[in-house]
Amino acid sequence: MAKWSMVIDLEKCVACQGCSIACRFENNTPVVGPDQALMGRAMRWNDVFPLPINADEDTGEYPNVTSRYIPRPCMHCENPPCIKVCPVGATFIDNEGIVEQNYARCIGCRFCTVACPYGVRYFNWLEPKWEAPLGEHLNPDRVEGEGVLEGPVVRPRGIVEKCTFCVHRLIKARERAEAEGRDFRADEYVPACVQTCTGKARFFGDLDDPASTVSQLAKSTRAFRVLEEVGTHPKTIYLREG
Amino acid sequence: MLPTTFHPQNNNEAVILAPVHRVTRKDLLLWAVLLGIMGIGVYAYLTQWFTGLGVTGLNRPVYWGFYITNFVFFIGLAHSGTFISAILRLAGASWRTPLTRAAEAITLFSLPFGVGAILIDMGRPDRVMNIFFYGRFQSPLLWDITAVSLYLFSSIVFFYISLLPDIALCRDRLTEVPSWQQKMYKILALGWTGRGEQFKRLERALDNMAIFMTLLVVTVHTVVSWVFGMTVQPGWHTALIGPFFLVGAIFSGTSAVVIVLAILRRVYHMEKVLPVSLFNSLRKLLIVFTVAWLYMMIAEFLTTTYGAISDEMLVVWQKFTGDFAVLFWTMALTVFVLPLIIFLFLGKDHVGWMVVAAILINIGMWIERFLVIVPTETRPRFVSTLMEGMGSYHPSWQEIAITGSLFAGLILLYVVFTRFFPIVPIWETAHSGETK
Amino acid sequence: MSKMITRRDFLKVSAVVAGSATALGALKNVVSVQAAAEIPTTLQTAADENIFASTCHLCSAGCGILVRVANGKVVKLEGNPMHPVNQGSLCPKGQAAPELLYNPDRLTGPQKRDRSTGHTSPITWDEAIQLVSQKLNDLRQAGHPEQAVLMHGDTRGQMRSFLVRFMQAVGSPNIISHESLNVAAAKLGVYLTQGIYAMPAYDFEKTNYILSFGANFLEAGSNPQRTISGYTYLRRGRATRGKVVVIDPRQGIHGAKADEWIPIKPGTDAALALGMANVIIRTGLVDADFIKNYSFGFDNIGKAKGFRDFVLDNYDPARVEQITGVPATTIARLAGEFASNKPSLALLPGKGGLLNGGFGGVYAAMAVHILNALVGSIEAPGGTMTQRNMPCVEWPRLSSDPTAKKGLATPRMDGAGSKFQLGRNAYQAVADQILDGIPVEALFLYDANPVFETPGGSRFAEAFKKVPFVVSFSSFLDESAELADLILPEPTFLERWGDDHIEGLGYPGISLYQPAVDPLYETMNTGDFLLKVAETMGGPVAKAFPWKSYQEVLQFRLENIGTDWKTFKELGVWFTPGYRFARRGSQKWVNEIVGVDRLNAPRDGYFDLYSRELYCFLGKMKKDELATLGITMTGDGTSLPHYEETNYAGDEATYPFTLNVITLMSLGPRSEAANMPTLQEISGMTVGETWSSWLEMNPESASKLGLRDMDPVWVESPFGKVNTKVRIVKGLRPDVVNMPFNQGHSAVGRFARGRGVNGLKLLNPASEPLSGLAAFTNTHVKVRKS
Ligand SMILES: Nc1nc2c(c(=O)[nH]1)N[C@H]1C(S)=C(S)[C@@H](COP(=O)(O)OP(=O)(O)OC[C@H]3O[C@@H](n4cnc5c(=O)[nH]c(N)nc54)[C@H](O)[C@@H]3O)O[C@H]1N2
Ligand SMILES: Nc1nc2c(c(=O)[nH]1)N[C@H]1C(S)=C(S)[C@@H](COP(=O)(O)OP(=O)(O)OC[C@H]3O[C@@H](n4cnc5c(=O)[nH]c(N)nc54)[C@H](O)[C@@H]3O)O[C@H]1N2
Ligand code: SF4
Ligand code: SF4
Ligand code: SF4
Ligand code: SF4
Ligand code: SF4
């Protein structure tokens, strides 16, 4: 069983936000508009922002200023606080370690949003809107099962959504391999943000396969996980700059 | 025909029953006003229902605001009744008897609004049944739902059985009231006769239930606190949060009793039934709670600031000097400084001062609930709040209106209740003073 | 195999252990998280899907794209992994391109505007063709075809030469590129030294050391994807990690990512580069072979002072420190590192501080490029390369046409080559020229929005009033199209045929645009439109354009690229990889690398440290003559790169800050990008802004003015004032303020209109008198709370 993981090299990342926008178009996250964005309701399953996030922390004095930026998808924690607190199991971890969201079940209590230490989860405050004909570009992919609705399908208001490691791409790749009557290879599955990354700073693969790039990189001395101290065991791993 | 019923002799019966006799124009006016306020709240909720939680000031990362504050506050308020009647019953504090029902009524009528606040906060209230279909007991929210519903159910039972003898009294004494009301008493009295074993069994049941209720009091508010405490967020993730919430709950609940009693006393002319001595007893209790509260605060903030873990300190500074400083220090003043001054120097034998202190405490405790919840959210560890100019929260008119209507609803239920049932237990106060 | 077995055994053992721990597990259930019971799910998707290989047109990088078309709709773009520029990557703009295609504010068909009422009404394409051909024929009949003028923006590939051919066939020399707003300064710097009029390509992959002089190479630059991938390779793609030093008044992303950020005083790059040259020469670290055998003017030439003595006499690091604000020790250290970690590169900016209203900007570009020469990095691995283009089939010769001939012989109306002797395009000056009385009868705007994008753009609005026939081909009703008489929208790049040259890697390549979907609206590829106009015009113009469609034009021109049309369409890109460096002094060197474009000086393969080309213009000028050109230097110094103080508009006492209008990754200088809501929403990431503009200020300066973060402010220059909010940015010189470009639109569409302010309103609209360059960095402003 694979254990999917993403590695992001902060030295190669140039904070371009290509990943954020690739994610938006792949997964149909809406633009919320100026007023909503100013309230902090912008939807970016993958976000890129400056560090430290709070202005009080020391970043040096001019001209010796350090500025850092970090792209942030879901950490796909092995011990995800978001899942623990969900009263209805609308967010769950599959047996390949992907933390997913079932849009059909979420009751919008936002317990998971307050519990996630990484600010990864997004609530649909209002009905998502695309001024015609903007909506034409929406990705038609959707993942369905009994009582389950996942994938890029447009989410209704009142529920929470999040980065899914583009799980529909995994399903698609598997189905393709099956249709072609061959084994599925790990490298057939690449999330949208990884595919577009301008700095080639993102890597994706199976952490259980010791030969995979992500396994190799995870062993690097530059490797770290964000907020390791809170015990979430993220499977999104970073490589520090320098 | 009913067997003749035995009712304990109570000299204040007439005074206590006086409000139950008729509904006045003034009452109707008050009810109308309260219903009006609730109407605004309903309208506000309808806009939210049709547009989404977007109509609130909630945002990312402040996902929870007024509604969850109200949830915690109302559940806290609910601790008054159980505390007064169950805990004090176990402790054998007999001075409590005149105010047990007034206090329990607060419990009973706050709980639905606490639960309501949660439903109002839900993004998809239409999917509320999912909690029953797919409920996961690993989620503190399920613990909450279980504890609160158990609490609500037990409170109803506890309240109702202790009300039984007085319903029977109403049934027997209030012959001029409209027939539907008489019928209601008849049904609700469940054929109470007050004879033989009935009182003894009632007392035993209440004693036993008191133990259970006491456990529930402790559990319920601890569990409420765990909704926050079980996350790893700065300011929330502390073992102290349970006791902290509990003390706060009893504190605000007891103060609420003071307010209610003073009003009943004044409006229903129950000075004799509810003597100043009651307030003096409550005063002593409240002094203990104020100090206990201070103790919790010091324990909480000293450990945090001394340890000075930076994520935690951000939240602390938000409260001490940051965006929430005004609220924080108002809270400190209203739940601790002013009440203590009043209790120690002004409150003795002065119902007025006691009420002032109690109101201050309840305002302060509401703020305190808010301050536990919101500042933590404004300083998350890793959200790009900087993106939109640091996390802040400004409640919308809908949230304010809905909050107002929750309070109005509580008051409405209360005043309506007092017009149909004796708010001071006649049978319990009958013995008071005599047995001791 | 044995590995597998042990692994499986291990799993078995752990299964047993896990089994016996069920009791504990029950407890663990509460505190930990388990995989949910698998509910089988299936993927539903479009019934009909296609992938088209094409090219992104949202900036000059021209990345290869793969367009996913599902049920006839463009739903997603991916980078084309075959394309050497982006190698499968796409920036946020490229990713957001479906919002361009499905933008609700696109123009849906040709329109005619009534000048008297300002009212527009739809017309048919046939009418439009008639109107335009009529107008052009009228001009030709009147003997003044040169009074037809075409202004174009970032137009590349065959379209560029197609437009040139069209104007030539009509008989007008007036096809004016917007390059005077951007890369012309850098190109002139290369031209006056290396003798080719082009931006060099840089061999990032092999260099060890980068000195970037205001090249915004991780956010913008003329080829962001190329420079980003070059940068990441240099950092982490190979065994040794190259060093990057960024010289820029603001830190930005590039400064943040660099090993060192040198906050230089704006407009003083020439001094810094020459200070470094001084150190390199003094310490003997110059590439002696290159300097001695392949450069001109290092040593004195007779009585004339050579580069060496000039630099040694004038650019001692101590003096340079005073000019640039960069400590002398830093200058010396960086120069030493640069010259001893070869191969090393000094990057020229696209704009940087070069467009500072004086010729000093061009001198700065020369000085920076000369650093490459001093360390032998010209045409060398790890150094600069010369961009080669795919061989295209020559256009058929134009038949001799006396009307056209006469028109073509007239001087260019923008003054390039005449008023601006060294200039090749003076885009922003078109307005001044028209207002000065140069007659223009028909003005065509292709992919250009001069009313918005030029400093003092409102002059264009005035100028348009004097032109009876203004035509815009814009896909959006931008600020310029709003004032046009005819609006003839072109479909977006996702709906039309076109191509682009691959640049930035040295070797030649071509990238194709093909329609991923049929045009959504009644739009027409401007290429097709002009073909029809030519046909309708008849005569020699029609003869010059024998093709039926623009796609045919492409097929004709790209006949010889090395692959057939079908393969090209499938791959979307074709190139000849592997740059082959010319040997110093070889025939190829002389013919292609050094000196080929010189008009006056010899094309002898010598890299000019002393610019002979410049000498032809300035060498004999007197002091007062030079002064009219804004040049304070006299004598040989005028032909040598040197520092000229920037002549700022606005005295420093009243206007204490230099205004720096910056390019953001997400918006950048393209009007239509401002109307893509996704890009608006992420535009201010670095400072936490969205859907707006702002003024960046150093904390020290802000506190001096009593300003706090997010305070509303007036920013005022001698030319105007705008109201915005201040954002505190530590990585910025205290005497500089930044404002993002491409906000403050009054047109284009609902998402762009009224968002933030246009800092260009504050800029000095004058053109540089020698080269006709626009000025972006020579305006001082003051800031006060509003
Ligand atoms: N993402 C993205 N990329 C683009 C575009 C886009 O729209 N978006 N547009 C393309 C186009 S049209 C162009 S022209 C290019 C422009 O790309 P660049 O030529 O790189 O131009 P700017 O972004 O303006 O960068 C100018 C830099 O120079 C600095 N600077 C200003 N004055 C001085 C000075 O005196 N000295 C020094 N050393 N530095 C100075 C500024 O602070 C700024 O960082 O980008 C192209 N690439
Ligand atoms: N102060 C300051 N001023 C600057 C700059 C700066 O950095 N600072 N940057 C300068 C630079 S580098 C540049 S490149 C310019 C920007 O100059 P341009 O490259 O000319 O870009 P736009 O202003 O966007 O004008 C292009 C117009 O073409 C239209 N259009 C879009 N797509 C198409 C298409 O496919 N076909 C046709 N026919 N039209 C299309 C759009 O509606 C848009 O309004 O601004 C310049 N101005
Ligand atoms: S990062 Fe947040 S949303 Fe993602 S798995 Fe961890 S806790 Fe859940
Ligand atoms: S918001 Fe949805 S996913 Fe999150 S905890 Fe509530 S029900 Fe679960
Ligand atoms: S993995 Fe997929 S869902 Fe997650 S951030 Fe990347 S593109 Fe978005
Ligand atoms: S696309 Fe890559 S380089 Fe750009 S911000 Fe995302 S991770 Fe960084
Ligand atoms: S770098 Fe330029 S060409 Fe490449 S995707 Fe971005 S906007 Fe398009």
Ligand SMILES: [Mo]
């Ligand atoms: Mo440009």
